[in-house]
Amino acid sequence: MTRAEVREVNGELGAFRVKVLQKPRYIDLKKCTGCGECAKVCPVVRKNEYDMGLSERRAVYRRYAQAVPGAFAIEKRGSSPCKVACPAHISVQGYVALAAQGKYAEALKLIKEQNPLPAICGRVCHHPCESACMRGEVDEPVAIDSIKRFIADLDLHSETRYVPEIKAERDAKVAIMGSGPAGLTCAYYLAIEGYRVTVFEKLPVLGGMLTVGIPSYRLPRQIIEAEIDVIQSMGVQFKTGIEVGKDITIADLREQGYQAFFLGIGAHECKRLGIEGEDLEGVYPGVDFLRDANLGKPIALGARVAVVGGGNVAMDAVRTALRLGSRTVFILYRRSIEEMPASREEIEECREEGIEIQTLINPVRIIGNNGRVEAMECVRMRLGEPDSSGRRRPEAIPGSNLVIKLDCVIPAIGQESDWTCLTTECTCTLSPWGTMRVDPVTLQSDAPDIFAGGDAVTGPRTVIEAIAAGKQAAISIDRYIRGEDLKEGRKEEWLAVETIQPAAYDPVARERMPRLAPELRIKAFDEVQRGFSEEQVRREARRCLSCGVCSECYQCVEVCLAKAIQHDDRPRELEFDVGAIIVSTGFEAFSPEGPDTYGYKNFPNVVTSMEFERLLSASGPTMGRLVRPSDHTEPKRIAWLQCVGSRDIHHSGHGYCSAVCCMYAIKEAIIAREHARGELDAAIFFMDIRTHGKEFEKYYNRAKEVHGVRFLRSRIHSVEEVHGTHDLLIAYVTEAGKLARERFDMVVLSVGIQVSQQAKELAGRLNLALDGYGFAEHSSFAPVSGSRPGIYVSGAFQGPKDIPESVVGASAAAAAVAGILKPASFERPSPKTGLPSLDIDPLGPPRVGVFVCNCGRNIGDVVNVAEVVAYSRSLPHVVYAQENLFSCSQDAQERLAKMVHEQGLNRVVLAACSPRTHEPLFRETIHKAGLNKYLFEMTNIRDQDSWVHQGEPLAATEKAKDLVRMAVAKATLLEPLLEEELAVQPVALVLGGGLAGMQAALSIAESGYRVHLVEKTDGLGGHARHIHTTWKGEEVKPFLGSLIDKVLGHPLITVHFESETIYSSGFVGNFRSTLRKKGIARQAITIDHGVIVLATGAGVYHPDEYLYGAHPHVLLWYELDQRIAHRDSLITGSRCAVFIQCVGSRQTEHPYCSRICCMHSVQSALKIKEINSDAQIYILYRDLRTFGLMERIYQEARAKGVIFIRYTPDNKPLVRAGENGGLEVEILDPILQRPILIRPDFINLATAIEPSANENLSRYLKVPLTENGFFMEAHAKLRPVDFASDGIFVCGLAHYPKPIEESLAQAMGAAARAVRVLAQGVWVTSGISASIDPGGCVGCMGCVEVCPYGAISFIEDRRVCEVNRALCKGCGACAAACPSGSATLSGFTRKQIHAQLSAALN
Amino acid sequence: MQIFHPRVLAFLCNWCAYAGADMAGVSRIQYPPEARVIRTMCSSSVSAENILKAFQMGTDGLLVGG
The missing domain is CATH 3.50.50.60 (FAD/NAD(P)-binding domain)
Known part of the structure; x- marks a missing residue:
């Protein structure tokens, strides 16, 4: 549900009632094909937010090319006040926008939908639109009336005037009394509906007050005549000099068959x-x-x-x-x-x-x-x-x-009206003021067939009010004659734009109307106002602020062949009953506007990192060409400034670290250098480089060593523009305290992340507790639980996070929800296999049907579709061909199915859009028609033809023919394929009884599945047993105890202590593992299970440097923790302590960052300070990596006097035993630039975390390890707990070092992914899969080597290779590798590809 | 002078290069109309035989995108 907002949540866990407000999209999601024709004609230009305002879009838009859903949407702020103020509600903003583009004919048509007399109105209207115009708040209103006059005059003087189409001729007759604006308008709209209309006019001339009231110097007679001419040409009869009531009566007219009357007699009596x-x-x-x-x-x-x-x-x-x-x-x-x-x-x-x-x-x-x-x-x-x-x-x-x-x-x-026309047979009544009494909406009088409007009803008013009344009367009369309800749906409620920001616009003078000189005009009746020139109109129309955004010009409605546009869409209030809620509102980028932030917005070449991302993107505003904004030249020197809006309480109020900026800045620098083919000086100005993520350190090192990115540890003083160049001069202070300056072409501000105001407001409505920065409060032990039971939080709404942690959090939230909702509430997808019966022989001679799609105008405007269809008929085996307007529409699909039967088709070829998006839909259609769904071939003549060769229709048509020929060639060789259903064992195996393993086991068990938890030691808890508090200060022991109790007490969990798997085989849904239990018996157990979770943890590195093991007071982190917990005298009595960071990490033996050591040392330092505030504590570090919200404890430690001294790998601290057996540490202070000597009572070594011995598991489960020995997930960002092989998942330290909160979240995430497999019950294999012909196979095992999924095994006894379909992902690498041609990928066989290839080149 | 219109064959991986070609379309990036695309499920399934056969049959250029 898009464009939706949660307004209210009532109830409690398991039984929430949620009120949602869904804002209108104005485009029917189901009908929109995403073709984009609407955006082509939309006249309203807006800044494209997706490109950070660096490009433009239209009011009807799709955020970006790959947006999901792919349907367009219309942006409206409300109806423009001009439209609302106009009594006739003309789409004023619409015709102004069209006029600005020179689309005058379209503009006239739009005006005439509400007003048939624009040339008249353009001269004499009192233009309430202009009084309401928002431009008036900036300077002066837009001269709307003059623009309208120009548009109307242009039509008036054109050779073929715009005459609206008559819908359908009708026999019913309508009489109109009075040919003033009300009567003329009523006649016009009734004529469009097809009525036979006669207008009776008392005076000898037409036009009513327009002609006899308004002098011709204001409204020349020929203008009135010209507008009446159009109405006459529509078949309306005019009778002048006939006074109804005297010359003829309403009773006479009724007798003549007139079915309704409109009295627009005006007010002509003084x-x-x-x-x-x-x-x-x-x-x-x-x-x-x-x-x-x-x-x-x-x-x-x-x-x-x-x-x-x-x-x-x-x-x-x-x-x-x-x-x-x-x-x-x-x-x-x-x-x-x-x-x-x-x-x-x-x-x-x-x-x-x-x-x-x-x-x-x-x-x-x-x-x-x-x-x-x-x-x-x-x-x-x-x-x-x-x-x-x-x-x-x-x-x-x-x-x-x-x-x-x-x-x-x-x-x-x-003035007053003369009511002679009301003879005795009329039952209408008059008001005390002598006006006709009518219903205010329908304008129906007390006599049901008599309607009235204009001055006769209102007393003397304006032309536009009379026009508005004329149109409303026409609607009423039409409904009256058709016998429909007059009132239904007629009460229009306008949501007008109420505010703008005047300061956001520059004043532009209003165009002045050229007038005839006064001395000339008083002598005659020549028109005084001469009208705008076209240039004036264009300039004036561009003054419109487009305050409603969408101008309601309805051009999109005209071009949308799918009829998806619905301008009358309204907001909807919806209510749902839900058991749980997940909040993942994400983040917004910090906006560095303001006086003191490096000249952003003042200097064009200072951009944010988000803007820079778009400048690098191939789909961005410059199509990936890296240019600087001021002059569109390629920059040669770019600086990145880190921590803008992060770790900075002075400018942004953000004390936290945004956790992702170091990494993205490095990425941007590398990509920028690639774009510039290396001719770019990329410099990153930073405080600490925080590349604490998996494989991040390697990336950082490559940036320095391979890509030559410069890293400058510094504090920025200022950024200034070099006069006349838009280059930028950065003044900064080096680590040694020296002021330096460097000149750059461009500066990128690495902006931090923050919670948006809307998310904070949502949290308020949900009653969720937030921290001081607006991030959702949560416990380290329930990492995705919000403060209100039943509401879960994930992603950057919890705190700054990188993609993998966000994805993990999302899965974890899903697991948490799965745990509290009944397992039965999972919807099991209905199995869709088996061949339906059909009298068509799929293996018989091919009978190919070709369907060629127009995709509205997307294909048909470029490719000659009829020609392609005709060509298709000439191809061998093609027995039928046709074109479709939209192949994906319901009726086209029904027809496709029908043709399969009628024509006896056993192969279907569709030339349309991309099979990537639409193949499943059509396969489903032919499956329903009774044909095997793999007897379908799709070729792409839109995305890869008509859209990319728009200017070459002939070549594009030839290409389409070639593509169809290739597709037909392949289709004749297609074979029916089967999908297999494999039962899934509803059992999980979890390896490792640490925090992650226990949490994963518990989450799976809580979803209702049996779990075997295998722990190699005799106790649960892993490293958590040695950890006392989290960085937030939460006690670990009570949580750990309760988790162990829950695991041991859960009826669905079996814990195997002192056990290890010695072998596993099988595939998703059907694994078999053998466990060996330590001990005398050496017994082995076999377990059948559907999924496996690897939570095998990691080990502690024991260094041989810094006197570890040689001096009793050189401790490792867990030894220190023990001593702190026991209030050991070494701690309580110490005067001085030293922490050495990166012991073993970020160097040759472990080139990665161990992620948690900085946090742990700072946390321990604070603990020591708490116990013994006199202790001097030194933390010797390389980059302090208290990422994300952990930055808080770093701040606190500095405030409490902990001293941080940086060292470099070439200048590591020297630790030696001093006199009296004490310790001495010597280190070069980078600020003082001289060595200092510390004599601590003890030293804590923050040592690396080492991977467990995972090689065996890796081998028999066929899951890869990184070069550092941690398990390698399927995708570092998007699939952080999966492997490429289905059914196997990873969590905890086995994946990479991480704090407790992240381990638990990842365990829950892995559990959610595992439960997803278990809950399906069956695993359906794809029809597209590899097979090996045992007859041809020589057992060379070339295929085994190339298969990335371990799906092929060598069968020893038969000396052949065999594919396991459950593991096969259908890549076809084996088929390419097989020297004997025995390996085949179904659906992409050698023969089929050759057929395509031959067809392409013939 | 006669303009040379090469015949170019492109094997594109369904998951990346083919998706990229779709994306070029969605972004309306215009390029010469000579290429004919054969969609594969992975660029690794394009055998040397496919490539040689294409040249044998007279393709002027060949792209494997994956």
């Missing part, structure tokens, strides 16, 4: 001022005036004209009056300019044209002379308390009356 003199000649109501002017009637207003009102009608009236020749025109408005409802642009344009706007003034009386207006008495106003509209109520100032001389008064204070 409200009266209600003052004396209103009926005088020269009083010209605003709307009437505009209508007459727009219809071209001759009008004489006189010289002085006052327009009363502050809305857009007032502005239009006053500007029209000016253009009609009146010399002095002005506005009288009763409130202040701030309250004016007219748009700011109109006010501005009025002023440009010299029109005076008088505010806070109100008429009280119109004064006439001879029945004509002569003057108007007005009163000054002031603003009082806010009224119900939120605006301050204007109040007359008593005694401020004045008289203004006038020729004409134009009242423009509001």
Whole structure:
């Protein structure tokens, strides 16, 4: 379950209830084929987090090429506020994004999904989108309306205009009254649905208020006509000059078969001022005036004209009056300019044209002379308390009356509707304000077949609101006529983006609308606003912040042939009952931003190690070409700075060591040098190199000796840029305390790891205890148990960890869960073997069916699939061929199965994507169809053809044909293969009774399986018996005692003391081992078991240096532990002690680091200090390796005065017996650069851990050892407890030295892996396996030598070699090695490969 | 001048090199279309005989990826 977050956990171990919030993906996982067509068309560009922001991705994306699941996802922050604010909810961000890319046709189509009149709206809309635009928080809103106008005008002037497709012609008739924006919109969307629509218009012209209300200098007539033309071309009938209610009634229309009516009659009647003199000649109501002017009637207003009102009608009236020749025109408005409802642009344009706007003034009386207006008495106003509209109520100032001389008064204070159309048969009702009563969502009136919208319902409002109503009415009418529920699913809830970070954006000036010069425009009705140029549109569109991320432009929906996109996906709340919970939330990298961290973010060539990883990666932003960010040149000198955000309480607050950075820095340095073909100075600046992992020390040594990586033990003072070059100057202090400087081309900050804030919050919700750094608290003895019973923790959420420890922890958590849940709860996979019956003879003459996939457009756009299919038919044995759109779709698979039967196919070839991902699916399909699943051959014409030869369709088609020919050639030779089921003995054998062996045995037994635990001594516990406390201070003895009791007391565990295995044979599920018990009887027992766990431990190195054995006060670590535990006088009375580290480790005899000695010495030093605080303690070390959270005790030891002195292998400490039998240690102090002499009372030698004698086991189990003698796991990182051979597992010190916590975790991990085998009950072998023909075999044993799995044995009596199918992994190495050609790999036989090869080259 | 279009045969191991070739596709890395791939379960199963046979049959180049 991806994109999911645990919100709440209730209950307890065994019975938790978990509430999960799953965020929408917006793409159906089941349908998405991962083809990526959506990302190609997505206009929204985002930084790619996977490449650490060094590359870009789209809003619809897949995190990285190999992501699992491979489906894409859409990133949304919510709907953009512009879209939400728009009454019609046009995908504003979408068309702006498309316009930014020049995709104007797509943009227009998107707009027209909500608004059929964009050229009109682009001129006169009051654009609430712009008021809501988030760009306004940075500087000014995006000029959305002007962008829309450009898009619409482009279409308007194009040769072929966009006319939407009519879905299906329908007979039903709909009548619309009024051809204003509401009526036109309603007609448009009903026409798309296929209705026969007639629009009745009372006036002689179409357009309603658009035509007769808005002056043509704002909205030219030809624009209105052009938009209506499109609607007409869709088949909508327009009838002008017909007044419904007078010329024809709704009753008549019903009789004529009209099934529904939309009343979009607008509000064309002027409200009266209600003052004396209103009926005088020269009083010209605003709307009437505009209508007459727009219809071209001759009008004489006189010289002085006052327009009363502050809305857009007032502005239009006053500007029209000016253009009609009146010399002095002005506005009288009763409130202040701030309250004016007219748009700011109109006010501005009025002023440009010299029109005076008088505010806070109100008429009280119109004064006439001879029945004509002569003057108007007005009163000054002031603003009082806010009224119900939120605006301050204007109040007359008593005694401020004045008289203004006038020729004409134009009242423009509001409009009402004329309801003549509602004749008696209509049952609709009106509100007290004279508007139609309708349902607010459906716009249905009290008469079910009558709908209404626009000004007729709302009173005078805006064009876009009328358009929105028109569309909603169309939806309602369609549903009404179809007899569907009008309301269902119509209440849209918008989740708008609410915040942005204004500081994250640079201000970019808003484009200005070019306007006609004022002196030109007042003389005529030419359009004032001239529209943006294309350059302006592109620039302006790029100002959009894409604040919703996904712009909802729906381009992805159009190109997705799999129909996987679902923009209406919503978050889901889910609940589950679970018995246990595992938390593995991982880590995040420390972010080194801030003033004092080496110039990161300020200097382009300072990058983090995570960024550097991407720069090295072949799939990264530079395709693996190593270049520095500032100038994309190849760096010649790179420095790594270690411990950035680790071991540093000053800058990061992280006292711990991140445990992985030394190793990854070395790796990065080596790879960088490889990329640079050696021409690179790689320098690592460090405090201690901590290569404490298995085989890590060897890697470190190779970096120094073979790759020439420089290691500089130092403290960094500063990183500065060299002026003008972006090179970097590192100032640092050497170990000897000298200041040095070096110049580099690039600096990599080796950033540490930390727990993310989200993980901490999750822990809070789960009630899990965290340490001071946010890592999950856990005991060393229950290494994956969180603080709350039933909740387990693993990975870096527990503390800094490398991959193998994380993988081990994950398996351990699985084991812990398996132990508490009933074994019955394991789901056993149902066996899938045996041949189904079919009337087709697989061994008969080949009848090949070829299926060629288009993969949507992925293959078909490049490869000519039809040609490949036709070609396939010409190939020998091919009896059938066809193409598929998506072969993996359900219907295509059903068809494939059907064709097997219909055509009698006994071989199937599929040319499609990669067999690596899809072969199992198709094998399953033909298996279900009744054909043996190995009679299937797949060839890859997508990943290895159409995707990699996109520009060469002809060559790609030829290649596809060749690949199909090769596949057919092989297919004709395919044979049915059998999978074998082998029973698994439900018994485990565990070798070694130390901590790891006991824990493994117990974990397996707790999962319900019998265990034989073999211990060579007479007691359990191993080395743990000599250890007193863990580094955290936990007492080992009580835990060990209880573990021994549990093991001895468990009914499923049999402990064999004083025993050893002398031989083991067999394979996964069926091993047989012989045990020999020490003692007189020398008895041997045979055990049959399904799995084996190797926990044979390790030994202690006994040195012959530093006077060990020669002086009684030179001790080994466990001897010291004993003395500390017994409060020996040597400890309690000592003045001075010396610890020598790396005795035997990291040198010739044991070239590896023993991992735990630094921890143990520091821990012991602290213990001694605790007992005897006066003791002077010196720890002589090479690199102090208290990795991970153990760094805490190193800090503590230094704080308590333990002195750490570093030595190098060429300058080892000298230990000698002094006078009076005392000890003397001489060492060169690297800081003082001179030898110092210490006279300790005793010396502790931190000696190496040596592997046990594992050679015998290695030989008869056929599992390898490292060159140091530890067992070698199947994969150092990903399979840390497995071997290449199945059924054998390793844990504890037999794998590598490690502390108790890690040993226990690894034991649990090995147990989980073992139980996984036992729980299956049967082991199914693959059909693809090797076999040797005994007739041809000469017994040369060449195959035995090359088999990496020990699957082939030489049968002495018959002198031939034989393959054990259970062990065979089907690599075919034997087949290549066999000189007589007797060894064969089924499914890849010599003949089959030759057939492929010949087909390729013919 | 006639352009030389070599015939190249590639034996690719299912687990690594073949996966790498898939990955190149997923990353849309463009390369010349002349190679023809034979998938094997391990590069160790490519015998000397396979290689010699390919050259005998006229391949201009041969890649074993594993």
